[in-house]
Amino acid sequence: MTRVGAASPASDTLAAPSARRAVLAGGIGNFIEWFDYGVYAALSPVIASLFFPGGNSVAATLSTFAVFGVGFVVRPLGGLFFGQLGDRRGRRTALGLALILISLSTACMGLLPTFASAGVAAPLLLLLLRLIQGFSAGGEFTGSATMMVENAQTGRRGWISSWQQFSVITGTLAGVLIVTAITDLGSSDLLESWGWRIPFLVALPLGAVGFYIRFRMEDTPHFEALRSTGDVAEKPTREAVRTQRRAMVIAFFYTALPNIGFYTFLTYTPTFLRNEAGLSLGKAYLVNVVGTVLYALFTLVVGRLSDRFGRRPILITHAVAFFVSAIPIYLLLSSGSFLVALVVQLPAMLIMSCYSGPGTAGITELFPTRLRYSAMALPYNLSSAIFGGTAPFIATALIAWLGTPIAPAFWAMLAAIPTFVVYVRMRETAFSELQDR
Structure with missing residues (x-):
């Protein structure tokens, strides 16, 4: 038996094909999950008019993002459920169930009646499906990271x-692209009559493919090594709270700023550019698409650099640069210039990639295999609920309350402080073997 605190022998025998299969199997669920988030955020003006009609556009937008945020409220519960399942029965089992729930709930959103035909039942059904999506998402991100x-x-x-x-970024991008295509190829009437349903329904065939891929995948070598020696935790969440408390606190603040950045700089951008900069919806989507493409490419480059130079220096750069540049970036985005909004995507997405490149590895390496899924799922999903799910709502509310388009920058700058402290104080994990116990 490997001694407590030591790396597993499996860490020396991992093959490149195994890693490639894990990327595909883990990425497909993330793609679908954030495809839905991208679609929902991009369609927020349409959803506001179809499900929350009224004379006040700000109130309708707030209602739309409130329902968006509700999905995050149940994510910690999903994290508890799927974390327990993943640490006791295996990563593959937990991720397979999460994928089924995500795919079905997203597809069902495309079948919903609108307020005009079903009255108050329409937003209630929308709320229910967002709750199911949030619950399943509670196990998806941390499970795929673990895998x-x-x-x-x-x-x-x-x-x-x-x-x-x-996969998270390209899922969001695909959601925005399909909405952009429907907007450009059709008309606003087409989008509001039935075109908005198409992106949600796409999740069903994607989910079927993903389910097939995941269940052809074996469980991870590290988990199988634990299972073969009978060292799988019986009550992983309880054990994690008892033995991994410091790492869990670090994980909570670790993702605070990145969550705010992702859900304001990316998913909220089309709404912001339309409402605050006065750009057309088509131009707002185009800016978002360019930014997302840059973000995806930068993420891969910075992720590789973190293997060479470590996670901490790059993560610290992320927090500092975000704090310094948040106000200038929002000022430029709200200038009303399409070209300026387009150009500012370069520095904004480079700063974001300083988290997205090393971020998944860094948070996952904090925990031992025996408790990794459960110990990471609870703080990560709590942080996502508090900082990520509320970000578009808080951004809209702050702008209305303070009367300035740069108001969301203040919230991001505030979150940058504890995140920076965590990055400075955390240990460097890039050059060490994974710990199994």
Whole structure:
């Protein structure tokens, strides 16, 4: 038996094909999950008019993002459920169930009646499906991160796990692209009559493919090594709270700023550019698409660099640069110039990639295999609920309250402080073997 605190022998025998399969199997669920988030955020003006009609556009937008945020409220519950399942029965089992729930709930959103035909039942059904999506998402991100990192060799974990963030970003991009295509090829009437349903329905065939891929995948070598010696935790969440408390607190603040950045700089951008900069919806989507493409490419490059230079220096750069540049970036985005909004995507997405590149590897490496899924799922999903799910709502509310388009920058700058402290104080994990116990 491997001694307590030691790396597993499996860490020296991982093959490149295993890592590639893990990238595909882990990434497909993330893609679908954030495809839905991208679609929902991009369609927020349409959803506001179809499900929350009224004379006040700000109130309708707030209602739309409130429902968006509600999905995050149940994510910690999903994290508890799927974390327990993943640490006791295996990563593959937990991720397969999460994928089924995500795919079905997203597809059902495309079948919903609108307020005009069903009255108050329409937003209530929308709320219910967002709750199901949030619950399943509670196990998806942390499970896929665990699968990728546990299949990667030391010295390549940053690179391999950056593909997880890549799948998140490209899922969001695909959601925005399909909405953009429907907007450009059709008309606003087409989009509001039935065109908005198409992106949600696409999740069903994607989910079927993803389910097939995941269940052809073996569990991770690190988990199988634990299972073969009978060292799988019986009550992983309880054990994690008792033995991994410091790492869990670090994980909570670790993702505070990145969550705000992702859900304001990316998913909220089309709404911001339309409402605050006065750009047309088509131009707002185009700016978002360019930014997302840059973000995806930068993420892979920075992920590989983190294997060479470490996670901490790049993460610290992320927090500092975000704090310094948040106000200038929002000022430029709200200038009303399409060209300026387009150009500012370059520095904004480079700063964001300083988290998305090393971020997944860094948070996953904090925990031992025996408790990794559960110990990471609870703080990560709590942080996502508090900082990520509320970000578009808080951004809209702050702008209305303070009367300035740069108001969301203040919230991001505030979150940058504890995140920076965590990055400075955390240990460097890039060059060490994964710990199994």
